[in-house]
Structure formats: structure tokens, C-alpha cells
Amino acid sequence: MLFYLFCCTLKKKDRRLIDRRYVSMVNFICVKGVNIMFLEERQELIVRMVERDGKVKVKELSAKFKVTEDCIRKDLGSLERQGRLKRTYGGAVKLTQSVHMIEVSRHRHMDVEAKRRIAQAAVSLIQEKDMVFLDVSTSNLAIAELLMKSDRDLTVVTNMVDVLGVLARNPRIELIFAGGQINRGRDGFWGGMTQDFIGRLKPDIAFVGAVGVDVKGNSVSTYDIDDGLNKARIIARSKRAYVLAEARKLSTDGNYDYAPLNALAGLVTDTEPPSDIRAAAAELGVDIVLP
Numbered sequence: 001m002l003f004y005l006f007c008c009t010l011k012k013k014d015r016r017l018i019d020r021r022y023v024s025m026v027n028f029i030c031v032k033g034v035n036i037m038f039l040e041e042r043q044e045l046i047v048r049m050v051e052r053d054g055k056v057k058v059k060e061l062s063a064k065f066k067v068t069e070d071c072i073r074k075d076l077g078s079l080e081r082q083g084r085l086k087r088t089y090g091g092a093v094k095l096t097q098s099v100h101m102i103e104v105s106r107h108r109h110m111d112v113e114a115k116r117r118i119a120q121a122a123v124s125l126i127q128e129k130d131m132v133f134l135d136v137s138t139s140n141l142a143i144a145e146l147l148m149k150s151d152r153d154l155t156v157v158t159n160m161v162d163v164l165g166v167l168a169r170n171p172r173i174e175l176i177f178a179g180g181q182i183n184r185g186r187d188g189f190w191g192g193m194t195q196d197f198i199g200r201l202k203p204d205i206a207f208v209g210a211v212g213v214d215v216k217g218n219s220v221s222t223y224d225i226d227d228g229l230n231k232a233r234i235i236a237r238s239k240r241a242y243v244l245a246e247a248r249k250l251s252t253d254g255n256y257d258y259a260p261l262n263a264l265a266g267l268v269t270d271t272e273p274p275s276d277i278r279a280a281a282a283e284l285g286v287d288i289v290l291p
Helices: 002-009 020-032 036-053 058-065 069-081 112-123 138-147 161-167 192-198 225-237 247-251 275-284
Strands: 055-057 086-088 091-093 131-134 154-158 173-177 181-183 188-190 205-208 212-214 219-222 240-244 256-259 266-268 287-289
Touching: 036 055, 036 058, 036 069, 036 091, 055 058, 058 069, 069 086, 069 091, 112 138, 112 240, 112 266, 131 138, 138 154, 138 161, 138 205, 154 161, 161 173, 181 192, 188 192, 188 225, 192 225, 205 225, 212 247, 219 225, 225 256, 275 287
Parallel strands: 131 154, 131 205, 154 173, 205 240, 240 266, 266 287
Antiparallel strands: 055 091, 086 091, 181 188, 212 219, 219 256
């Protein structure tokens, strides 16, 4: 245990000088339990800090516990695999902050009226014969429910299972599904195959969801990198792309920025934002679309 603590306090370049046999012995000892109580205690304290403060930084934890940043990164990796926090660049955040990662079956019942208003505003932007992309978003599900009752001739592309199910009932809509690797909790497909398919399309208009929209910071964010990569590809391939966000999301933020806000044509939201948000959007050349 003392040797392990000594290794943790060494800088990375110094640790490389230690005989590999001793490093292997230390790793074996940690796995076999001689140092497990120490690791568990430190990791438990890290979890408590995340629960209390919402986030932690590697540098701060390294200083607090007097171990190397590499040791802290390993702790955070272990805790993420246990489902106790989510790693971010330079630290970790509390899992319960990730509203976006709530299963769709629960999320669709949140902010129902706001999503209905957003959907109404979004549908007004769609023109006859448009190819429309609806990504994985419960606001897009609300759009699909309106389009299902529409008599317009449209082509709709989606990677969200429930959107597919809703629009399949409207024979006037040509429906294209962007498959790939399924994320059952999020009710959608993403990954390399999905991104490759999206890269072959040229939608007239696209609507993407978000965890948060930082208008002043010119960023749109999510919590899942694969989801963010999909959204970024959709935006890049579309003639016009809009982000859908309830008013509350203008004061929240994810930990993965998937696009600058001014890469989109506009922000569709349910209520008029404060004057400083409107001014920041105008400066970026981003339209705010309201019901």
C-alpha cells in the first residue's frame, strides 16, 4: 500500500523509471484487495463531492487527495463504469444533471405544452415538397404528431423510432429511416453507419434537439457524444437547420458542444426570451422562432 501511494505521488515521467516488475506487483496488490479500502474511501468521497457540488475537476481532486492526476482519472473512469457519475473533459459531473439522458418514455411527458408550442412554430417553417430531417428529440416527436395529420407532400428522414411509428400512418409522407446502432433508452439510432447515411443526404430543413443553448456563448450542447456527432452532421448537410429548445434550456448546458449556434438558421422556443438573449441572438444572426 505504501509503495502504491508513493507511485501515485510521483510524476508520470518519474513513474516510468520504476521497474516494471514492481509496477505489476502494485497493480496486482490493488486488484487483490490490499489497497481496496483506500481506493473505495477516496472514490466514495469523490462521489459525495459530485453529489454535493454537481461537478469536480481532476486538478482539484489531485491536490485534495495528494495523488497524481492520472490516479484521479482512473478513479473517475472506474466510477463512470459503475454508473455513479459522468466523465467530462478535465473532470466529471453528476449524472442526475443529464436531463437529456432520461429515457424517452419518461422524457416525452415533460414540458408537454412547451413542446406542443415549439412543434407548431417549427411546422410553420416547413414548405411543400421539403425533405425534412427530424433527429432524436421529444420535441421532434411532437412535430411528427402534427405532420401525421398534415396533407402536405413531404419527405421525412429520421433516426428516431417513435417518429417513424407516428409518420408511418400518413401515406402522403415519404418516410426514410436512418438506421445504425440502436440506443434503446433514447429510442434512436446513431454511430458510424447513421452518420455515413446522413452524410449522403441534403435535407431542405432539419430540426435538432439540445440539452442547452448558450446564446451568449454561441454554443449548442448535449450530454452524449454520439448524439452530438449525429446532430453536427445533420446541421452540416441541411440547407436550413433549427435547434428546438424549451425556454428553460436557455439557462442550462450540456458537456459536449456539438455546434456553434450561428451554424444554425434559428432557435425555435416556446416563449419569448429575455431582451439580453434576443440581442445576443440578433448579433449572431440567429432568428428566434416563436409560436
